[in-house]
Amino acid sequence: MxxxxxxxxxxxxxxxxxxxxxxxxxxxxxxxxxxxxxxxxxxxxxxxxxGVFVEVFSAVPIASWLTNSFIVAAGTTVLCLILSVLPAYALSRFRFRGKAMLALGLFVTQMLPEAMLLVPLYAVFRSLELLDTLTGLIIANAAFGAPIVTWILKGAFDAIPQEVEEAARIDGCSRFDIVMGVALPLVAPTLAATAVIAFFHGWNEYLFAQTFINAADLRPASVGIAGLVGEYAVPIHLVMATGIIYTLPSIVFYLIAQRYVVSGLTAGSVKG
Amino acid sequence: MQRPMSKRRGAALEGSPWTPYVFIFPLVAYLFAILAGPLLQEFWISFTDTSLMRPDAGQFIGLSNYRFIISDPNFHQVLIVTALYTAGSVVFGIGLGLGTALLMNHDFRGRSVARALVTIPWAAPSVAVALIFSWMFNAQYGIFTILQKSLGLASGAENWLDSTTFALPAVLIATVWQIFPFSSVVILAALQGVPSEVKEAAIIDRADRLNVFKTVTWPTIAPTVALISLFTTIWSLRRFDIIWILTGGGPLGATNTLVTELYREGFIYRDLGTAAAIGMIGLLIASVVTLLYYGASRRAEMRARGAA
Incomplete structure (x- = not known):
């Protein structure tokens, strides 16, 4: 056809x-x-x-918003990867009691509405003085990002032949060295894709930021831009320019990593 | 000790039985601290009169929050709106996704570019999606309004987002625009699993397209479509940003779903206890949907095995 x-x-x-x-x-x-x-x-x-895309920087505090979004997104990425690499490897390579429970637990996190955790996290963050901090947002975002990253990385580790690692094992490398030195480099493209996913999870996140951040100078772009919707204090053409500047990185990076992102996610959902 | 390793894995890869637990510990501890622990706390808070002003000073009040919610006629509207929003997202999100996947499954020039373009709404931040749709729905200068007027469809000058009749459809349009690309990508991947020889044979046999779809294509992709429907359902139950930014749940509760109602109770009316109870009800609904889905897919699987 x-x-x-x-x-x-x-x-x-x-x-x-x-x-x-x-x-x-x-x-x-x-x-x-x-x-x-x-x-x-x-x-x-x-x-x-x-020229509006330059003009907008003096009309709207977008530079500060984007900086905050970047900090949250980068922090979320680093924390997600640190938390996920070893568990993903363990899920792929080891048999151990509780493995099915862990897989189920990761799946359940995707069912939980973030809004459900707003109330208790608000209370916890308040007592830990994490309200009104970007660190608090990073901590909350990573809890939702890490399970997806783990799941996609597990799929990538599954695709590496065991023999590659066995050679290193015979050479006396520890398991940790094998993950970091042998397995991880082999899944580098997927690792990059998960980094993109985690980054934009943090970059796009709105609910926690809206609830936990009060100080104007700590506002990330999602909250700042949401505040412009339906307001007429800022002219609409500048509002749209702001929206484009905020959206463009998501789309550009997504298109670059698209092949891996899509294959990782579809592998997770079709076979998983 | 666990079960013995499969032979294929070989002795060389066997290490200390503790290694896997060491590897998973940080993630498990983290998820317990940030998700499971707070979830239990949410359960407790739902039985207290905790307020946003003094989150640590909640008193146990039994089932009062639940009783208040269940007898509140506004909450009945919330349930109806949630059901309509979810059903609309699933039907149109999956329907458009399936249609797009079938289209993209054909050979045509520029197919890979088209495939890449199709998925971008899904990569766009929800806040940006809400922003552009709120402008397009603008009562005076929005492109939707202008389009309606030029087609002579409406008197115009009514913002869909301010109308109790049209706000929910408007929110659904924005939502479906953002979510259908995901189902189309996943269904497209599943379509690669349709045995092409069988399909070609069927076409040579002059089976019409609809028949080929029913007998060959659909049975292959049905499990994927079902799974994506489950995900879309769950995600619709938890979606906040698009609805909140476009309408804030209004007008008059016309787009107020469980999640926006939770937010409103907790962080506008500052009643964390009631908000927590709404959250527990939401979780119950999500769990029931998931269990129903697993029950149904188990039965479908058994029927398929029985037929084979």
Missing amino acids: KGTSPFVFGVLIVLGLIVFPFYWMLVTATTPPDQLMIETPTLVPSFTRL
Whole structure:
């Protein structure tokens, strides 16, 4: 069945639906503000007005928002990877009592609504003085990110032939050395993909940030931008420019790592 | 001691029986501290009158929070809205996902680019999705409104997000736009498992497309579609950002789901005890859905085995 036209037509419709909101963000951001508040919309972006993406930095505290988002995202990534590499290897290579329980537990974490933990975590963080800190957000995010990362890495370790490790084992390397020196380099692409997943889990997270962060200078971009929705203090074209700057990294990195992200996730959900 | 290692693994890979536990300990301890422990605490808080102002000073009040919630007519609306939101997300999210996957499963020029593009809404932050959709739904200058007017469909000047009738459909449109790419990618992966020889043979036999789909394609992808439906259900039960940012659960509770209601009780009305009880009810619903799913898939599996 080679590309018959009805299929191509259908594909184009789907792609149109998918791309349009992003396109509309760009159109809105680059249209002169006096032409936005009229009822005949401008339909194409004006590339001479890309200056809004610079202008927006002085109109909105986006530099501070993005810095905070970056800190949360990077911290979430590091913590997720530290927590996940060894358990993923253990799930892949060892047989041990409680293994099925662990697998089930990781699955259950994906069923838990984050909102359920808001109340008790708020109480715990309050007593540990983690409210209004980026560290608190990192700690909360990693608890939801680490199980996914573990699961995807386990799939990658499964694909490494045992013989590769046996040689190192005979040479007297400890198990820890084997994971770090032999197995981990072999799953580097998947490791990178899980890093991307964990990073954007932290970058996109809104609920915990909205609840636990009060200080304006600690606000990550998700909270800052959510505060702009439906407000008219900041002109809409600048709001959209902010939204684009916040969204672009997610999409660019996702497209770069896409192959591994998708195969990791589908392996997890189709076979898992 | 555990069961003996399988022979394939060989003696060289056997180490101390404690190694696996050492490897998993930090993660398990972490998940207990941040997820399991607080979950138990949530259970306790749901029986107290804890308030946001003094989170440590809650008094045990038995089932009062639950009794209050269950007799509250607003909460009945919350359950209905949650059910509608979840059903809408599953039906349209999976339906569009399946349709897109079937489309992308054909050979056409630019297919790999199309595949990559299809998944980007899913990578976009929910906050950004809410932002763009709230602008598109804007009553005066939003593209939806302008489109409606130019098609002569409505008198216009009504923001869908401010309408008790249209707010839920509007929130669903934004939600489905973001989630259907995920189901399409996963279903597309499952479609690779459809035996192409069988399919080709069926086509040569002039079986019509619908029949091929019913007898060959569907049975292969059905388990995946079922699993994705479960995930979509659970994720809909826990989704917060898109709904909260677009409508805050309003107008008049028209889009108020369990999660937004929990947030509202706990962090707007500052009643953590009631919020915790709502959370426990949400968890119960999610568990029941999951168990029903496992029961159904177990039965389907047994039927398939019986038929084979």
